[in-house]
Amino acid sequence: MQTAWKEYQEKNQQRFLDEMLELLRIPSISAKSECKDDMRKCAEMVKQRLLDSGADKAEVMETEGHPVVYGEKIIDPSKPTVLVYGHYDVQPPEPLELWHSGPFDPVIKDGKVYARGSADDKGQFYMHVKALETMVKTNTMATNIKFLIEGEEEVGSPNLGKFVSQHKEKLKADVILISDSSMISMENPSLDIGVRGLSYIEVEVTGANRDLHSGTYGGAVANPIIILAKMIASLHDENNHVTIPGFYDDVVNASKEERELMAKAPYNEQEYKDELGIKETWGEKGFTTGERTGIRPTIEVNGIWGGYLGEGAKTVLPSKATAKISARLVPNQSSRKITDMLLEHFKKIAPPSVKVEAFEHHGGEPYMTPIDSKGYKAAAKAVQTTFGKEPIPVRGGGSIPICSILEKELGIKIVFMGFGLDNDNLHSPNEKYNLENYYKGIETIPYFHKFFAQE
Numbered sequence: 001m002q003t004a005w006k007e008y009q010e011k012n013q014q015r016f017l018d019e020m021l022e023l024l025r026i027p028s029i030s031a032k033s034e035c036k037d038d039m040r041k042c043a044e045m046v047k048q049r050l051l052d053s054g055a056d057k058a059e060v061m062e063t064e065g066h067p068v069v070y071g072e073k074i075i076d077p078s079k080p081t082v083l084v085y086g087h088y089d090v091q092p093p094e095p096l097e098l099w100h101s102g103p104f105d106p107v108i109k110d111g112k113v114y115a116r117g118s119a120d121d122k123g124q125f126y127m128h129v130k131a132l133e134t135m136v137k138t139n140t141m142a143t144n145i146k147f148l149i150e151g152e153e154e155v156g157s158p159n160l161g162k163f164v165s166q167h168k169e170k171l172k173a174d175v176i177l178i179s180d181s182s183m184i185s186m187e188n189p190s191l192d193i194g195v196r197g198l199s200y201i202e203v204e205v206t207g208a209n210r211d212l213h214s215g216t217y218g219g220a221v222a223n224p225i226i227i228l229a230k231m232i233a234s235l236h237d238e239n240n241h242v243t244i245p246g247f248y249d250d251v252v253n254a255s256k257e258e259r260e261l262m263a264k265a266p267y268n269e270q271e272y273k274d275e276l277g278i279k280e281t282w283g284e285k286g287f288t289t290g291e292r293t294g295i296r297p298t299i300e301v302n303g304i305w306g307g308y309l310g311e312g313a314k315t316v317l318p319s320k321a322t323a324k325i326s327a328r329l330v331p332n333q334s335s336r337k338i339t340d341m342l343l344e345h346f347k348k349i350a351p352p353s354v355k356v357e358a359f360e361h362h363g364g365e366p367y368m369t370p371i372d373s374k375g376y377k378a379a380a381k382a383v384q385t386t387f388g389k390e391p392i393p394v395r396g397g398g399s400i401p402i403c404s405i406l407e408k409e410l411g412i413k414i415v416f417m418g419f420g421l422d423n424d425n426l427h428s429p430n431e432k433y434n435l436e437n438y439y440k441g442i443e444t445i446p447y448f449h450k451f452f453a454q455e
């Protein structure tokens with residue numbers, strides 16, 4: 001079986017790549033309404049590729065937002081079924097001037113594909129499509145496979161929960177497999193055992209009823225930018241703990257054993273700093289960098305603006321200032337509860353000199369997968385087989401909001417088998433995906449199905 005897979009994949013390597021590049025050329029930016037047609041075009045292409053790769057059935061299905069692509073290959077209803085989840089939408093590519101090549105004009109350089117969506121998530125979910133093809137064409141399918149490829153992950157999957165609950169029967173499976181995360185390195189493969197949750201709000205501070213002359217009124221009327229900056233600065237104390245009362249109340253502290261296991265993951269602080277061009281790391285006192293991004297909740301400011309942003313100087317005392325603020329959450333924090341807490345907090349700390357309004361964007365719950373589950377064991381064995389090394393279980397820093405919804409609606413566990421790297425520039429300019437990782441993923445996935453069927 002193994003040699004047949006390898007032979008087939010080596011023979012079709014170039015085409016596997018070309019097909020991925022074609023997907024990357026479609027600007028499927030879910031956040032931009034002007035990309036609506038491209039979203040559909042991308043969904044149609046994914047559907048066609050599923051059919052071409054051996055799926056019995058594939059369809060573009062409507063939601064209230066961007067469509068979902070569903071596909072399946074059922075070999076035997078008595079065999080276990082694996083539901084592959086991925087997303088064909090991407091983040092906006094801005095700022096464009098920082099890209100070395102066009103975000104939707106994939107370029108291959110030093111063994112890496114540079115394009116928006118290469119690692120997140122087109123290149124990664126497409127490995128599953130090519131793994132399906134490998135198994136179909138070599139007649140070695142061990143499980144039934146279903147695909148759920150959505151188009152709204154990057155905007156918080158607002159319609160997927162409803163879609164899943166309406167199609168429970170169709171999506172019925174024994175495990176959910178997701179490749180939308182990264183591993184430590186090719187030498188030190190790892191598997192995510194959890195993702196953080198998310199709360200996201202926007203705060204608008206309004207002072208005077210119009211922009212004012214900063215000479216005539218400055219010093220006498222509150223400046224919304226200064227007020228907003230002060231409120232944001234007050235979110236952390238001198239140890240970089242979050243100061244919002246109750247923020248840490250529901251956090252399940254990682255056990256000593258888990259922290260020890262995490263500490264075993266290879267990590268070089270100097271390399272980490274060099275790669276980012278920073279002199280020092282920053283974060284909550286008492287925790288390592290890996291812990292800060294894995295087992296601890298955080299608050300970040302994602303954007304802040306107000307006043308005059310044009311060329312040259314303009315002496316203005318602005319009327320408004322706005323910030324986008326998000327929190328990453330860990331088990332057992334609730335996105336709903338923390339979002340409400342953030343909204344309330346900003347209203348509470350607002351001084352009477354300004355009006356503060358706060359509203360929410362999307363959120364998502366944290367998720368953990370047990371390492372003694374059938375799915376995790378199959379993934380670990382698959383990685384061990386192709387990488388020659390047992391993967392290290394790690395907690396990912398990112399969020400996949402749909403995880404807790406998928407588990408709740410379908411009643412099955414999720415396994416994360418990501419093949420990206422942390423330096424893939426996800427959501428940043430010059431996003432890339434290493435070809436080696438792409439091919440290694442396609443090589444590894446069939447083993448997951450094989451071992452999952454045996455478990």
Ligand SMILES: [Zn+2]
Nearest residue numbers: 120121153180
């Ligand atoms: Zn993603």
